[in-house]
Amino acid sequence: MRLLSSPKTKSDIFGDDAKNIKLMTVFFGANDASDAVLNARQHVPVDRYRSNLKEIVATIQGECSEDVKVIIIAPPPVHHEGRLRYQKERFGEKATGKLERTLSLSRMYATAAENVSKELDLPCLNVWEQMCAQGDDVWPSFLSDGLHLSKPGNAFVGSKLFDLIGATLPELSVCPCPFTGHYGTSGSNSSINQIAPWHDQIDHLHPDEAFGRK
Numbered sequence: 133m134r135l136l137s138s139p140k141t142k143s144d145i146f147g148d149d150a151k152n153i154k155l156m157t158v159f160f161g162a163n164d165a166s167d168a169v170l171n172a173r174q175h176v177p178v179d180r181y182r183s184n185l186k187e188i189v190a191t192i193q194g195e196c197s198e199d200v201k202v203i204i205i206a207p208p209p210v211h212h213e214g215r216l217r218y219q220k221e222r223f224g225e226k227a228t229g230k231l232e233r234t235l236s237l238s239r240m241y242a243t244a245a246e247n248v249s250k251e252l253d254l255p256c257l258n259v260w261e262q263m264c265a266q267g268d269d270v271w272p273s274f275l276s277d278g279l280h281l282s283k284p285g286n287a288f289v290g291s292k293l294f295d296l297i298g299a300t301l302p303e304l305s306v307c308p309c310p311f312t313g314h315y316g317t318s319g320s321n322s323s324i325n326q327i328a329p330w331h332d333q334i335d336h337l338h339p340d341e342a343f344g345r346k
Contacts, residue, residue: 146195153196155304157257157293158188161207162233162279165241171232178244185248201301203293204249206242206258208285209271210235214278233279255300262292 146153164176164184176184189202210233219227242260249256263271263285272278274285281289298305309319317330334342 145191150195151197153200155201155203155297155301156192156196157203157205158185158192159205159207160185160188161241161245162238165207165210165233165237167232167234167237170228170230178240181241182244182248185245186252189248189252189254201255201304203255203257203296203301204245204252205289205293206245206256206260207238208259208275208279208281208289209242209264210238211272211275211278214272214275216278218277218279255296257289257293257296259289259292263288 161181163174164181166172166175168175168177185204189204192200192202210231212231212235215231215233216227216229219229239260242258246256246258263274266274266288274282274288276282276285294305306315306320308315309317311319314320317332329342
């Protein structure tokens with residue numbers, strides 16, 4: 133992730149609805165944490181990575197509403213065996229057998245992301261720590277190729293993010309319907325402004341009434 137210049141106008145990045153944004157997540161680092169020699173094209177020095185995160189957060193806070201919330205998400209771990217296996221599957225005999233990303237490098241950038249969140253007093257989801265805490269027989273399954281999130285990995289991050297929002301930003305959390313356990317129905321609730329009625333709040337014979345039109 134390389135920030136080359138600042139946007140000229142506020143609408144350049146978030147559009148005209150920037151002031152309606154309640155929450156944004158900043159999730160970078162997996163590519164930045166590449167080896168400086170083996171993958172110089174994507175490598176970003178850790179100091180630059182930290183300053184980039186701060187610049188991104190400042191841009192969000194400057195362009196969105198004053199009460200916009202930001203969560204920094206640290207990059208996930210790297211599974212060496214999965215990464216080398218992916219090399220062989222993709223490049224065959226041309227595979228270098230060298231790791232352009234490592235567990236230790238990804239941890240360095242995850243720590244940097246967490247430190248930035250502390251400095252800015254923002255919530256942080258440390259995916260690296262959360263995944264590794266599941267044990268060596270579990271967390272590799274969260275990565276499809278030793279680097280990118282698999283379907284279980286995406287579900288894991290989503291679940292942990294949901295928990296973090298509930299713990300640190302309860303005003304933005306969504307509670308499931310107490311009867312069905314489902315989200316996104318009239319039985320669930322949130323303090324986030326609702327822009328349209330739920331399907332079960334619409335009279336199919338007079339649908340316009342649910343939208344304030346008669």
